[in-house]
Amino acid sequence: MNGKAQPGEWLDLLEEIATEGQLIQASFSAPRRKDDDTPRKLTVRPIKLKTGLFYQFERHQNNKVFHENVSPEKVKEQLQSTMERYKQALFKTPDADVQVLANKKGQLSLITHAKESKREAVPQQHNRNKAYVLPDGEPVPFLISLGVMTAEGRVVKAKYDKFRQINRFLEMVSDVIPDLPRGKELTVVDFGCGKSYLTFALYHLLAIKERLPVRIIGLDLKQDVISTCSKLALELGWDNLSFSVGDIAQFEGHTSVDMVVTLHACDTATDAALLKAIGWEASVILSVPCCQHELFRQLSQPLLKPLLKHGILKERFSALVTDAIRANLLELAGYRTQLLEFIDLEHTPKNILIRAVKGHKTDNDQLKHEYEQFRDFMGVSPFMENKTK
Template sequence: MSVKTTREEWLAYLERIASGNSLAQASFSIPRRKDEETARKLSVRPIKLKSGLFYQFERHLNNKVFHENVAAEQLPEKLADAMNSYKQALFKTADADVQVLANKKGELTMISRAKTVKEEAVPREHNRSKQYVLPEGEPVPFLAALGVMTVEGKVVKAKYDKFRQINRFLEMVADVVSELPRDRTLRIVDFGCGKSYLTFALYHFLAIKEGLPVRIIGLDLKKDVIEACSKLASELEWDNLSFSVGDIADYEDRSPIDMVVTLHACDTATDAALLKAIGWEASVILSVPCCQHELFRQISQPILQPLLKHGILKERLSALVTDAIRANLLELAGYRTQLLEFIDLEHTPKNILIRAVKSRKSDHAQLKAEYEQFRDFLSVSPYMDKNMNSCV
């Protein structure tokens, strides 16, 4: 139910959830101002400290995370202040999930979705155990089907690393989900999906947990793997998740693509996927590169000869240079780009994830000059650079 809300009604709602200790989680997104002082994301959750019930405000600002513990009696005022800085918020309580939207005038609309089963807002023990996007002990059908957990929700010991990897991936998705469009069904392509643990996790998170309209297609060259993934999607009755056999470079789709995922695509296959994403003007790009051979054969710089003469060091440098070039080219294409630490994939020790979010271009001339100087210093001619003009 969607209702325009007066300030008095808004403040009364905040007082009600605070006095009843019913707030399980709140998240604020889409800052009203693009400045260095406003966190791109703010989340709130109850925690139990020795001195009683508090609410932890977690702010993500300039790639850093800041925490503030607020006493329960201060919660309504703090939540009201927070809403003044954001266009959107989601409050999860025992009885309902309430989305709050603010227009340019600061007027609020509340969209409430009642829960069929009442949930208790339980404060978490502070710093005791890792809180996952997909919690331990909560049955998840696709994880049970893939052998990661039992039907009762217990994580299989041999699959715990995979369970952690899935949750780490979803944490990175959760940080940028507010950047995705809300006016249509989201379209997502996963290049080189493999066994699709993360593809299924992405669908579960967006469609089941977040309730967003979404259509995901997984693409891979291995026919038997695609058949197995298609069978599982059918068994789960996830009609908007499909899989196809195909090559990244040959994939064509003229429909708007909102997110592109590419995990452990080898060498320039990663670059091909990134170029596709740029051409589609995808809102979000998530990429974990795998083997990177192209620049290993190209890098040449006499000043660095003490390093380059050692093959193992040259290999590591080539991988870092490759990802740095990809990040810079994404920035030149108008993306806000981060290199984040991921969890090792089973097929590769590479653990860097490139996360890019579409934004307005800024300081293009300076970025271009810095990139070209870096590229020319190492005497490299990257695949992605040579093919940028074909997609922008």
């Protein structure tokens, strides 16, 4: 099956996959057209759902991940239509890896790389057990001290939601570790650190697991909380983790910070933290906003009156508008920005995390125009924008 595909070979491969379940994984790359919305990469894998075998098509688009589960009866047609949009694909089967290439005329070539030992096409369980960054069953000193784990490493039942939240946060941090600078001591500031579960987790990940030179500063307004956290850091022997009482807007003493974290900072305190991060040109920003009142008081677009006349809808809508504005202003400041689903924090049901990485290149004129149109349509004057004028 090498060289130009003979008539039927491509369809034979699809038939083998569809009727005999001979697919381990397929990946499509290099879209044939650059001017449409085809994702740069698309992967397919068999999964086992409660209703039986399906094939999950996963595409990454606009910083989001989309899944579509296709039945074995329809997968052949779906794979064929998908290949019509890409220049190349790789199909992994138990016997071989088959590379499919499309030339400018759309003709397909199949190149087969046979495997010495047969592999098994085993569908993955869709609801398989979660592989955590900090696994249940392995003692972690700071989690034991915080009462999340027992001395044997088992998660305390009443603290399992907190354990999941910590791991979700660490997953999001792990994704951006490659974006942090190297060859220097990293400085991280956690604004509004509170009881500091996530601050301790962040230090554990960066300093203990990744062995990076790092200094983390936790800042909060509550003296008793800061005292407790400082005592625990001392007991753990974590000399490069410190805590201070202070207000975000008044925080001074640093000219360069590599990562800024702000979790459940209320209302415009989140904006103040983001502005600090932009001013420092921080490489990574992680923010979970809390209550957002600023734009709730400003929204007055007449066309949205059917929505805005209901207080609960206006509250939720204003929170979304606020985070959209923050994301766009971060992009205008040169950040690649994502809004990700988080796990509800202890003090707030807000579950959106803003993750921004420095170095994003975009058409600022177009982005600025789109942002200004959106802002003016909503009739708002955002804190972040006003403070930068």
